[in-house]
Amino acid sequence: MREAYTFTKNSQINVVFSQKKDKQEDMPFSLDERVTHEPLEKLEAQLGRLVGMDQVKHMVRELYAWLYIYRKREEAQLKVKRQSFHMLFKGNPGTGKTTVARLLSDLFRDMEILPKGHLVEAERADLVGEYIGQTAQKTRDLVKRSLGGVLFIDEAYSLSRGGEKDFGKEAIDTLVKQMEDHKDDFILILAGYSEEMDEFLRMNPGLPSRFPMIFSFPDYTGVELLDIAKQMINEREYRMTAEAQKKLFRHLKLKSEKCESHFSNGRYVRNVIERMIRQQAVRLVRENSFDRDALMTLRACDLVLDEHFLMEQENEA
Structure with missing residues (x-):
C-alpha cells in the first residue's frame, strides 16, 4: 500500500x-x-499577513512539517533524536524578526514543544550588570523567566562589545551554560545585523554549534515597502490618493535601491506614514475641512521628506 x-x-x-x-x-x-492541522492553519493565516519574506516563510513551514513528523515518530515508538531549536535571526531592523519570533513561540506551544510558549524580549541592558557578579545573576533570572517559552535577545552582538572590562562576555558565558543546563526547557533566539552576528559567534567557541537554525531576513524591495505602507494606512483607516501612492513608491524604491547597510525597512515606513498623518492634520486644520472623506485621505502634499526628517530616520536606524 x-x-x-x-x-x-x-x-x-x-x-x-x-x-x-x-x-x-x-x-x-x-x-x-x-x-x-489546526496549528498549520493558524500559522498560514499569520504568514499570509506578512509582506515578502518568502525564504523565512518557507523555513517556518518546513519547521512545522518537521515537528509534525517528529511527533508521529514518537507515537510510532521510532527513534527520535532530541533536537535543539535555538535560532539565529540575521538582518536589518524592521525586517520582521520580532514578529516571526512571536509566531514561532505560538507554534512551539501549539505543537507541545514548549508548555507555555510565551515570548520574553530582551536587550543588552536586561543581561549586563554594572558590577562584578550582577551580570550572571541578571542573565540567570532572565532565563528563569523564559522557561517554558522563548527568550528573544535583539541586537545580541552588543554583548560582545565594550572591551576587556565590559561584562558582556560574562553574559554570553552564562547564556551558554544556561542553554546546557536547561536545553529542553526554553528556546533562545538571538537577533541582529548579519555581519555583527557573525562576529558575535566568534566570541565564544561553544556558540555556533548551539544554533542549528539560522533565519536570514533580507531588506524589503520598493514594492514590498509600499505594500507595508498600504497595510499600515488601511489599519489606521486612511487611504492614499493615486498621486500620493506614486510619490511614496518612488521614494521607497530609491531607499531600497541605495542598499544602506543598516536601513530600518518597516520601521522607516512606519515613520514616513506617521509623518504623513501629522502633515495631513496640519493641512486639514488650515483648510478647515473635516468631512469623512477629507479625514481619511492622504494626499501627495502630505508626504514631506525634508532633509531634517531624513536625518532623523537615519539616526534612529
Whole structure:
C-alpha cells in the first residue's frame, strides 16, 4: 500500500491510498482521509499577513512539517533524536524578526514543544550588570523567566562589545551554560545585523554549534515597502490618493535601491506614514475641512521628506 501526502490550500494533508489486488491489475480504491492541522492553519493565516519574506516563510513551514513528523515518530515508538531549536535571526531592523519570533513561540506551544510558549524580549541592558557578579545573576533570572517559552535577545552582538572590562562576555558565558543546563526547557533566539552576528559567534567557541537554525531576513524591495505602507494606512483607516501612492513608491524604491547597510525597512515606513498623518492634520486644520472623506485621505502634499526628517530616520536606524 502506498501513501501520497499533499498539502492543500485549507491546510490539510490528503492521504490517498492505492492497493494492488493481484499481479495483473491495479485496483485503486479511494480512501480520502483528511487529517486536519489546526496549528498549520493558524500559522498560514499569520504568514499570509506578512509582506515578502518568502525564504523565512518557507523555513517556518518546513519547521512545522518537521515537528509534525517528529511527533508521529514518537507515537510510532521510532527513534527520535532530541533536537535543539535555538535560532539565529540575521538582518536589518524592521525586517520582521520580532514578529516571526512571536509566531514561532505560538507554534512551539501549539505543537507541545514548549508548555507555555510565551515570548520574553530582551536587550543588552536586561543581561549586563554594572558590577562584578550582577551580570550572571541578571542573565540567570532572565532565563528563569523564559522557561517554558522563548527568550528573544535583539541586537545580541552588543554583548560582545565594550572591551576587556565590559561584562558582556560574562553574559554570553552564562547564556551558554544556561542553554546546557536547561536545553529542553526554553528556546533562545538571538537577533541582529548579519555581519555583527557573525562576529558575535566568534566570541565564544561553544556558540555556533548551539544554533542549528539560522533565519536570514533580507531588506524589503520598493514594492514590498509600499505594500507595508498600504497595510499600515488601511489599519489606521486612511487611504492614499493615486498621486500620493506614486510619490511614496518612488521614494521607497530609491531607499531600497541605495542598499544602506543598516536601513530600518518597516520601521522607516512606519515613520514616513506617521509623518504623513501629522502633515495631513496640519493641512486639514488650515483648510478647515473635516468631512469623512477629507479625514481619511492622504494626499501627495502630505508626504514631506525634508532633509531634517531624513536625518532623523537615519539616526534612529
